[in-house]
Amino acid sequence: MTRTVYVNGDYLPETEAKVSIFDRGFLMADGVYEVTSVLGGKLIDFDGHAVRLSRSLNELDMKNPISKEDLLEVHRELVRLNEIDEGLVYLQITRGSDGDRDFVFPADDTEPTIVLFTQNKPGLADSPAAKKGAKVISIEDIRWGRRDIKTVQLLYPSMGKMMAKKAGCDDAWMVEDGFVTEGTSNNAYIVKGNRIITRHLGNEILHGITRAAVLRFAREAQMEVEERSFTIEEAQAADEAFTTSASAFVMPVVEIDGVSLGDGTPGRVALRLREIYLDEMRKAAV
Template identity: 65%
Template sequence: MRQVYVNGRYLPEGEATVSVFDRGFLFADAVYEVTAVLDGKLVDFAGHLARLRRSLKELGMALELSDEELLAIHRELVRLNGIDEGLIYLQITRGNAGDRDFLFPDPATPKTVVLFTQKKKLLDSPLAARGQRIVTVEDLRWRRCDIKTVQLLYPSMIKELAKKQGADDAWMVRDGLVTEGSSNNAYIVTAEGAIVTRDLSSDILHGITRKAVLDCAADLEMTVEERPFTVEEAKAAKEAFSTSASGFVNPVVEIDGATIGSGKPGPVAARLRQIYLEKSRAAAI
């Protein structure tokens, strides 16, 4: 049985519990991170911890655990569950104040800390091999998308909508401009070969894989433009792709029924995926 971590204890998943009065359950008052595991090692871990600390700070939540302690917990879960390839989810809530109240509890209220693993094939991805079919939807989320909270109902809704339309995922659009995917950052490649992705703001998640992939693009001396782009630009693009901790670099071959480029995964996405994986596996801890 899978072992999980809950508030200082490693437990079989069937024995792990969280209070019904936990604010993560009542208010989605919680943040999370997901770290890929390749070759039994953690990918981009320092970046995920830095973003976790930022999310906690933005919500006024303190965490007693140090980065070293969090690293040790991640590594122990990898060991206990025999994870060679997969994911580790970390969720931190504002805790259990003993009752339901919109006001934040006393800052001294212990936080709830939960981690669990998922064994999952990440490298051999059929979706990356064939390319994603994307639909666009209106971005109706709150305007602090830069904080990685567990408020994921709308992304779940649009993923389900995409599935019902025979697509793989959805990209969100605000004021005619693409913000990001349901759980990933979005990119296009122009006819001139420039990689275009939305600039950082509170409208999108500051993706850890996004940063790493843009660093790879810089190493390859590719042109990068961090700016908004329209749905029409995306449909006319030479290539399109997304990035995420679980999908790495995933090509897009169709948007709202329009074929992107040749209709097959393009060379820019393929090259970035290759380089990103090589660098990430070499630097994993």
């Protein structure tokens, strides 16, 4: 089935969707994005993604071309038109095009480009990977300094994924000044006893929407949460580890740079948090 996508106010078959070759998202990676999961045909944590989208746009001094209410309606309509039960809705907003290439921002009256499309992912919640656990490698973090803005500058994270794949692993954790920042497309955590440790918020990491929800649920479940930096060596000595993201929820990590954690299987805390997260977010889905 040909997908229906959304481009600048129009619902179109994906084969008819077009964006200017002069769009700054294409030429300059001058754009932001969000990915919202769909479970049971409903959107997971839409409000959180909408708030972060607005923040990203503000940080880049970029206009928001659509209201939160209209954006919700577009998400819902795409889910309906594409018959998505489990999957993802991808949203991207760029600074648009004024008809040529220039490092200087286009005129203030240039309209941003907004694109949304769905990805059908049956079995998203019941992922075999979550039962098996992920293996990660560590790589140097050489990205730009404003990782708290969810931009489309994803070349290095993509390269990191490929480094992991070539090493026979699933993902890479990035390290800066000796400390783990985050995964290529997720936030990183270790567990020692009943204590969950994850890097504190700052410009160095993305302020994950799933991160915020999972930490809230962890505290409600009487788990101790410590937000601070940690090293790869500390992670390798941890009882367990995991990552969080909008598309993978809570993903156990069972190996870091060739060192198995615990007995090499998904840990108790990660599995419990995944269960809590999915249960609670299904209840709150819109």
